[in-house]
Amino acid sequence: MSVATSQRAAVKKGFWLDSDKLLAAACIAIPLIGLTLFFLYPMGVVFLRSLTVPDGSYGLGNYAEVLSSKGFWRATQHSMTMGVATTVVSVFLGFIIAHGLHRCAFRGKWLIRGVIVLPLLAPSLVQALGLIFLLGRNGLVSRAIGMELDIYGFWGLLIANTLYALPQAVMIIGASLVLLDARTYEAAEVMGAKPMRQFRDLTLPAIFFALLNSAFVVFIITITDFGNAAVIGGDYSVLATEIYTQVIGLRNFNMGAVVGIMLLLPTVVSYYIERQSMKRQQGRHATNVQKFVPSFYPNRDIPMAAACFAVVAMILSVIGVVIYASFVKLWPYNHGLTFKHFDITLAGGYASLWITIAISLGAAAGGTVLIFIMALGLRKLSGGLAQAVQVLAAMPAAVPGIVLGLAYILTFNSTATPLYLLYGTATLIAVINFYHYHTQAFLTVMTGFRQFPTALEEAASTLGAGYGRTAVTVVAPFVAPMLIAVFFFLFMRSMVTLSAVVFLTTAKLDVAAVTIMRLDDAGLTSQAAAFSTCVMAVVCLALGVMKLGLKLMSRSPKVVVGG
Amino acid sequence: MYLTVSNVTKRFGTFTALDDVSISIEQGEFVCLLGPSGCGKTTLLRLIAGLTDIDSGTVSLENEVLTDLPARQRGFGIVFQSYSLFPSMTVAENIGYGLKIRNAPPTQISARVAELLEIVKLPHLADKFPGQLSGGQQQRIALARAIAVDPRVLLLDEPLSALDAKVRGSLRDEIKQLQRTLKIPTLMVTHDQEEALALADKIICMNHGVVVQAGTPEDLYHRPATRFVADFMGVSNLVSTDVIRREMPTLLEGRPGAPDDQFDACIRPEKIGLMADADGAATVRSVGFLGNLTRYKLDSVLGDLVVESHGALGVKEGQKVSLQIAPSDCIWVANDGPEVSE
Numbered sequence: 050m051s052v053a054t055s056q057r058a059a060v061k062k063g064f065w066l067d068s069d070k071l072l073a074a075a076c077i078a079i080p081l082i083g084l085t086l087f088f089l090y091p092m093g094v095v096f097l098r099s100l101t102v103p104d105g106s107y108g109l110g111n112y113a114e115v116l117s118s119k120g121f122w123r124a125t126q127h128s129m130t131m132g133v134a135t136t137v138v139s140v141f142l143g144f145i146i147a148h149g150l151h152r153c154a155f156r157g158k159w160l161i162r163g164v165i166v167l168p169l170l171a172p173s174l175v176q177a178l179g180l181i182f183l184l185g186r187n188g189l190v191s192r193a194i195g196m197e198l199d200i201y202g203f204w205g206l207l208i209a210n211t212l213y214a215l216p217q218a219v220m221i222i223g224a225s226l227v228l229l230d231a232r233t234y235e236a237a238e239v240m241g242a243k244p245m246r247q248f249r250d251l252t253l254p255a256i257f258f259a260l261l262n263s264a265f266v267v268f269i270i271t272i273t274d275f276g277n278a279a280v281i282g283g284d285y286s287v288l289a290t291e292i293y294t295q296v297i298g299l300r301n302f303n304m305g306a307v308v309g310i311m312l313l314l315p316t317v318v319s320y321y322i323e324r325q326s327m328k329r330q331q332g333r334h335a336t337n338v339q340k341f342v343p344s345f346y347p348n349r350d351i352p353m354a355a356a357c358f359a360v361v362a363m364i365l366s367v368i369g370v371v372i373y374a375s376f377v378k379l380w381p382y383n384h385g386l387t388f389k390h391f392d393i394t395l396a397g398g399y400a401s402l403w404i405t406i407a408i409s410l411g412a413a414a415g416g417t418v419l420i421f422i423m424a425l426g427l428r429k430l431s432g433g434l435a436q437a438v439q440v441l442a443a444m445p446a447a448v449p450g451i452v453l454g455l456a457y458i459l460t461f462n463s464t465a466t467p468l469y470l471l472y473g474t475a476t477l478i479a480v481i482n483f484y485h486y487h488t489q490a491f492l493t494v495m496t497g498f499r500q501f502p503t504a505l506e507e508a509a510s511t512l513g514a515g516y517g518r519t520a521v522t523v524v525a526p527f528v529a530p531m532l533i534a535v536f537f538f539l540f541m542r543s544m545v546t547l548s549a550v551v552f553l554t555t556a557k558l559d560v561a562a563v564t565i566m567r568l569d570d571a572g573l574t575s576q577a578a579a580f581s582t583c584v585m586a587v588v589c590l591a592l593g594v595m596k597l598g599l600k601l602m603s604r605s606p607k608v609v610v611g612g
Numbered sequence: 613m614y615l616t617v618s619n620v621t622k623r624f625g626t627f628t629a630l631d632d633v634s635i636s637i638e639q640g641e642f643v644c645l646l647g648p649s650g651c652g653k654t655t656l657l658r659l660i661a662g663l664t665d666i667d668s669g670t671v672s673l674e675n676e677v678l679t680d681l682p683a684r685q686r687g688f689g690i691v692f693q694s695y696s697l698f699p700s701m702t703v704a705e706n707i708g709y710g711l712k713i714r715n716a717p718p719t720q721i722s723a724r725v726a727e728l729l730e731i732v733k734l735p736h737l738a739d740k741f742p743g744q745l746s747g748g749q750q751q752r753i754a755l756a757r758a759i760a761v762d763p764r765v766l767l768l769d770e771p772l773s774a775l776d777a778k779v780r781g782s783l784r785d786e787i788k789q790l791q792r793t794l795k796i797p798t799l800m801v802t803h804d805q806e807e808a809l810a811l812a813d814k815i816i817c818m819n820h821g822v823v824v825q826a827g828t829p830e831d832l833y834h835r836p837a838t839r840f841v842a843d844f845m846g847v848s849n850l851v852s853t854d855v856i857r858r859e860m861p862t863l864l865e866g867r868p869g870a871p872d873d874q875f876d877a878c879i880r881p882e883k884i885g886l887m888a889d890a891d892g893a894a895t896v897r898s899v900g901f902l903g904n905l906t907r908y909k910l911d912s913v914l915g916d917l918v919v920e921s922h923g924a925l926g927v928k929e930g931q932k933v934s935l936q937i938a939p940s941d942c943i944w945v946a947n948d949g950p951e952v953s954e
Contacts, residue, residue, distance in 0.1 A: 232696040235663050236754075238683040239690040240710040240761065250709070254700035 069516040076426030077438065080419050084441055086468075088484050091456035092448065098459050099306035111307045121308065124291040128272045128312075131203070131287060135210040135271040136264050142211070143218025143263060145356050150219075151226040152252075154343040155354040164361045167368050168213050170588045172545040172562040174276035175581050176209040178569065179367035181281065182374045182578070187381045189370065201283030209277040212364055214267040221266060225259030226252075231341040244349075258326045265323035269316050273449030275548035276562065280569055288312045289451050289548065296552065302459060309452040320447035368585075375579035390579040395568055401559035402583055408479045408560065409543035416483035417536045420490050421528075424498045425520050428506075446488030450548030457481050458552040473555050481553060482543040490535045497531030498524075530599055537595035541588050614639045614797050615660070615765055620669030622655055629655040631821040632669070637765070637814075640795040642788070644808035647818035648844070653801045654769060656818070660799065661767050662686050673764060689758030689796075690767045694774040696754055697742035703753050704729075704738040710761035728756040731790065748779035755787065759796065766791070768800035772807065784810060805845050809833070817841050824948070838948040842878040849884070850945070851877045851914045859893065859913045865939040878943045881907070881920040885936035888927050892934035896927050 102110040115121045146165065150158055168176060183190050184200040191198045229252065237247050275289040282290060288308060295305040343350075378385040393399060423442065427435055445453070461472040471477040483490075501524060509519040525532070547562035554563045561584045568577035615637040622630040630652045637643050645653040658664040660671055662683030671678045678686055689710075697706050707728055708721040716724075729735040732752040742750055751771055758766060771787070772780045788811050791798050802808055808815050809829045816826045817840075825837040836842035839850055853872040856863050868875060886894075886908065894912030906924055910917040912935065927933050 230696070232692045233698050235661075235683075236690060236692065236696040236757075237698070237709070238663065239661055239686070239688055239767075240757075241684040241687070241713045242709075243684060246713065251698060251700070257700075 072516045073426055073429040076422040077430060078426075080423035080426070081438065081441075083419060084484075084487075087480050088445055088453075088487070089441075091453070091460040094460045095306045095309055095452065095456040098303050099310045101303055103303075111303050115304060115307045115311070120286070121291065121311075124286045124288050124308075125311070127285055128287040128289075129315075131206060131210065131285075132268045132272040132315075134207055135214060136267045138207065138211045139214045139218045139267045140222075140260060140264050142360055143215055143222050143267075144260065145353065146215075146219045146360060147222035147226055149353040149357040151223055152341065152343050153350045153353045154345040155350050157354075157358070161357050161361050164364050165219050166216050167364055169216050170541065170545070170592065171368060171371075171581065171585050172276055172547055172565055173209075173213050173274055174280045174547065174562070174565060174569070175371055175585070176212045176367055177205070177277045177279075177281035178565075178574070178577060178581060179369075179371045180205050180209055181574070182370040182380070183367065189381070192381055201281055202285045205281040205283070206277060206285055206287075209281050210271045210274060212367060213274065213277060214270045215360070215364075217266050217270060218263040221263040222256060222259050225256045227340075229255055229341060231339040234341065244346075261326050262323050265319040265326075269319050269323075269447075269449075273312065273316060273451065273548065275451050275551065276566070279566060289449065292451050292455060293551065296455060296458075302455075305455055306459065309449075309455050312449055313447075313452055316449055317447045324443070371578045372582050372585075374575055375582045377575065380575055390575040391583070393564075393568070393576055393580060395564065395571065395573065395576070397559055397564070399583075401564040402561050402580070402587075404475055404558065405544060405561040405584075406587060408475050408482065409540045411476070411479040412482040412543045413536045413540035415479065416487075416490060416539045417532055419483070420487075420494050420535060421525070421532060423491070424494045424528075425524065427495075428498065429516075442491045443488050445484050445486075448485075450485050450546060451551070453481060453485055454549045454552040457549075473558060475558060478550050478553055478558070478560060479543070481549050482546060483539060485546065485549040486539055486542045490539055493535050493538070494528065494531050497528035501527050530602060533595060533598055533602070537591055540591055544584060544588050544591070613637075614641075614674060615799075616670075616672050617656070617660060618670050618672070620656070620659060620671070621667050622652075622659060622664070623667055628821050630659070633818075633821070633823055634669075635816050635823060635826065637797050637799060640797060642791050642798045642811055642813045643800070644812035644815045645799065645801045645818060646805060646808040646815050646844070647803065647824075649803055651818045652821040653803075653818050657767055657769055657799060657801045660765070661688055661690055687761070687764045688767055689761065689763030689765075691751065691754045691758050691769065691771045693770045694747060694750065697750055697757070699742055702739050702741055703734070703745070706742070706753060707757045707760050709757065714761065724760055728760055732756045732786070746779075747775050748783060751775065751783060752786075755790070759790070759794065763796060766796045766798040768798065770801055770803070772802075773804070787811065809845075817844065819844075819948075835943060836878060836945050838946045839876055839878070840948050842943070842945050847881050847918055847920075849879045849881065849914070849917050851879070853877070855914055856942075860935075860937065863937060863939050863942040866942065867944045874947055875944045876947050878945045879937055879941060881918045883937065883941035884917065884919045886910075886919055886921075886925050886927055886933045887936065888931055889934035890932050892932040894933050894935055896929050896931050896933060899927070899929055 097107075099111055100107045100109070102108045146161065149155070150161060180188075180200055182188055184198050184205070185191065186197055188198070188200070233251060234247055237251060242250065272287070273289060275293065278285075278287050278290045279293070286294070288311065292305050292308045292312070295301045295308060374380050375390050376386045376388070377383070378387045378389070423438075427438060430438065457477065461468050461477060463469060471480070505523055505527070506519055509523045514522065545562060547566065550560050551563055551566075554560055559567075561580065565577050565580050565584070568574075568580060613636045617633065617635045620630055620633045621628070633652070633656060635643075635645075635656075645656060647653045655664065659666050662678065662681060666679055669679075673686075697703075698709065701709065704722070704725045707725045711721045711724060725738070726735070729738055732755060734749060734752055734756075737745065737749065737753070742753070745753065751774075755771070768787070772784055775783065784807060800808075800811065812829055814826060815829055815832050817824045817832060819840050825832060825841045827835075832841060832845050836845060836848075842848040842850065853864075853867070853875060856877050857872075863877060867877075886896075893914075894910040894917065897909045897911050900907040900909075905920050905922050908919040908921075908925070908927070910919060910933070914935075917935075
């Protein structure tokens with residue numbers, strides 16, 4: 050071999066190495082820039098604005114003012130009371146349903162599984178709307194018993210929040226019950242432990258962290274939720290509605306920022322504890338578990354089945370009544386059926402539904418790509434930097450949607466930076482939706498990546514595939530089920546979210562959940578129901594497409610679904 | 613008879629897992645249930661433990677009928693293949709759990725736990741959680757937990773199968789020693805004939821939900837009753853009656869008087885002698901050196917044969933040889949179908 054050829058070979062080799070490195074660097078850099086610009090920076094801005102006193106200088110004046118106001122303390126107290134009450138009820142019911150599903154024997158579990166997730170497919174204020182149709186002044190129940198119930202306020206909000214948080218509690222507790230090994234129960238049985246004793250000594254310790262976890266998750270969901278509180282809270286002001294009042298009602302952005310920071314504190318603490326307990330739970334379990342198959346035991350299973358179906362009936366009636374009401378001529382006087390409420394009379398009509406679908410598709414597609422390349426980049430990264438990126442990627446979950454929304458309006462409605470160009474665009478709404486749900490999407494994809502065998506990647510590069518080619522032809526097909534799940538997760542959340550986007554809509558640009566709130570505010574309750582029905586139909590359709598897609602993939606011999 | 617299982621039948625849907633099975637265990641005996649996967653041995657163990665309901669038949673211990681007694685009231689000990697330690701309890705809590713259920717005083721429990729940890733040679737692990745132990749350590753603790761309550765019967769469900777070869781060997785010896793010392797009647801399920809030969813006082817060989825043969829390890833090896841047992845317990849040359857009658861009629865000496873297709877000849881590979889002979893009835897196809905013994909594969913008038921010898925017999929591949937088989941080394945086994953083959 051001549052000197053010249055070997056040199057050329059060396060140059061070529063060096064070039065390829067560099068392009069791989071460059072690609073890996075870009076994979077980390079692009080999502081990092083995104084996180085910095087659209088998460089860290091706005092959060093910094095909201096923090097600074099909370100410190101900006103009326104004369105433009107920095108100080109703690111706003112905090113002093115907020116802390117001395119009666120309204121703030123009342124809202125804080127309400128938020129905490131509501132958070133604790135919802136947590137207790139949701140974890141209790143969630144445990145009953147999860148235990149019924151996984152450790153009791155009765156028929157019709159498919160119905161429970163199907164119905165329990167319904168609240169996740171609807172804007173959170175649908176629970177509130179449904180409760181008003183059932184228990185409000187003109188509600189079905191109120192008229193049936195001939196008594197006016199006062200559903201607005203604590204009790205209404207408690208029920209609505211519980212229905213909204215329940216699916217999460219059931220999923221978290223259920224996941225830990227599935228991990229329990231049937232053989233440990235058989236061992237206990239042979240050693241002489243009675244069923245109650247087995248429950249106390251084996252089940253409870255094993256699911257303790259899941260119970261704790263679900264408690265914190267429910268608490269966060271409840272104190273940060275805006276939709277239910279806005280529709281059914283009545284005079285029962287909570288921190289989330291307090292921010293809205295300060296910003297939209299009183300145009301007092303700095304005070305809103307202060308309340309936002311105050312709401313951030315309990316959420317961050319809860320989120321931190323939840324992450325820690327999650328880690329401890331994961332370390333404890335063996336991977337090879339023998340599935341527990343319950344046998345029928347009437348004293349246990351009949352009451353459990355009754356309790357589960359009672360909750361299911363409640364969820365079904367609350368959501369079902371919204372759909373029913375959207376077809377009723379004149380609620381509650383004329384129950385003839387009609388489509389007239391689907392003719393939305395509010396300015397804009399269905400425009401907001403179409404734009405929301407477009408925004409959701411954008412958030413889902415862009416978000417999935419960004420998360421994928423971030424996970425790719427993380428594979429090439431190790432040590433402190435990788436850890437820092439992971440922590441940053443997991444941070445958005447700790448920020449309540451309404452606080453993130455406030456941060457965005459403070460950041461992007463300011464002409465100080467070129468970012469102002471984004472203000473009032475659908476793009477910005479897609480962006481906030483993605484960063485609002487960044488953590489869950491990131492964690493899902495990372496789970497897929499952890500199952501990806503390094504050997505496959507090494508085999509590909511030994512065969513001469515570059516980093517980019519390996520990513521597209523080897524890695525992407527392997528994690529495809531996770532990517533599909535993340536795409537539809539982002540799409541469905543973007544369709545129904547209200548809290549993060551409520552500040553970013555303008556007269557010209559509205560989204561579906563905000564339209565529902567406006568229709569309800571305007572007294573057009575039946576039209577609000579009709580609009581909700583349309584949103585739920587779109588989301589259910591998306592869910593159906595996702596299930597079908599995943600099913601087809603798992604059947605295809607080309608794809609090995611990890612797990 | 614200490615533990616007796618009589619005429620037990622168990623079906624799962626249309627599949628018959630156990631068909632009119634009867635077995636017994638004597639006081640202090642170590643019994644192995646041996647058979648290929650799906651033969652019903654684990655189902656039988658679970659029925660005895662009380663973890664699965666019986667369709668018909670009885671299980672009794674001395675004079676007490678256990679059939680309808682829940683597992684927790686039988687006073688047995690059980691060790692599963694793996695992963696049956698309680699993950700949220702320490703090693704000491706796991707071992708003491710049975711005593712705790714029996715409301716033993718804490719001082720007695722801790723004394724017993726310490727004693728058992730000494731017996732299984734893991735006293736330093738008392739405060740560890742199962743997730744922090746190796747597979748072999750976990751199984752030792754599971755064994756300690758099972759014997760902590762002085763069980764009336766010890767049940768072992770393939771306790772060694774999930775372990776690697778070296779650990780398996782040492783734990784096997786320990787189980788044997790422990791059982792001999794404590795004299796707990798023990799029933800172990802295994803699919804490994806070598807394990808059964810090494811451990812058992814009595815082997816119960818099962819296939820397709822029925823007991824094929826029960827007896828001492830020597831019985832099963834030297835006097836297999838059927839083709840299945842002959843083939844499952846080590847290597848054997850199985851030859852049909854008509855071939856023997858045609859080629860080596862002297863071997864018919866010990867044959868029971870029954871139609872040709874009901875019994876076959878079983879000749880163990882170490883019972884066949886070879887001698888170089890240009891007019892021999894067999895040709896050496898291959899010679900395999902296995903260290904302590906040499907294995908020859910032959911094409912012969914009896915069909916394919918396997919012959920093993922300690923030390924070389926001085927025959928080479930391709931050579932003609934004559935066969936020497938003593939009539940007493942030809943065992944006649946019942947023909948229960950063309951079952952397993954190596």
